[in-house]
Amino acid sequence: MGHISIQHTIQLGVRGRLVLPAAVRRALGLREGDRLVLRLREDGVIELVGAREVVRESKGLLGRLYPDLKGKALAQELLQDRRREALQE
Template sequence: MPTATVTSKGQITIPAAVRRALGLRTGDRVEFVALPDGHVEIVPATRSVTSLKGFFGPQPPQVVSLEEMDRAIADAAGQAEA
């Protein structure tokens, strides 16, 4: 498994094998995603938003309208003031 060393500025060079596996090219951006188990995943930031579907688990069991969201926010704000 490729490794990298952190510099005094907190920088690393992504090993060539990892860049190839991720399809990264000069100038590409990457995201660091903290996983619940404490690991961190590095992913290309060039993915479309639709490719992230299911990334954070299953969809909520119900769909709510904007009005329901606004009402819930207003209710929570009212409770915070009390």
């Protein structure tokens, strides 16, 4: 886990809303409408991660699980598998 480079105290607002300080939004390149993923870890730590980062993590995981794809789109590989299965039926 990385070190803390920015730390702010924020307060839970009406209806459970949080406001991210401008410095945090700038540091992460966040803009209005950007999606974030909230993760609650077993140790009680809350992580707020940009959706783009989650996609990058997922691509890295899939790349490690399926190294034989060599950059092919996973959806394309799935379609090819389904076509092969249909021909065998």
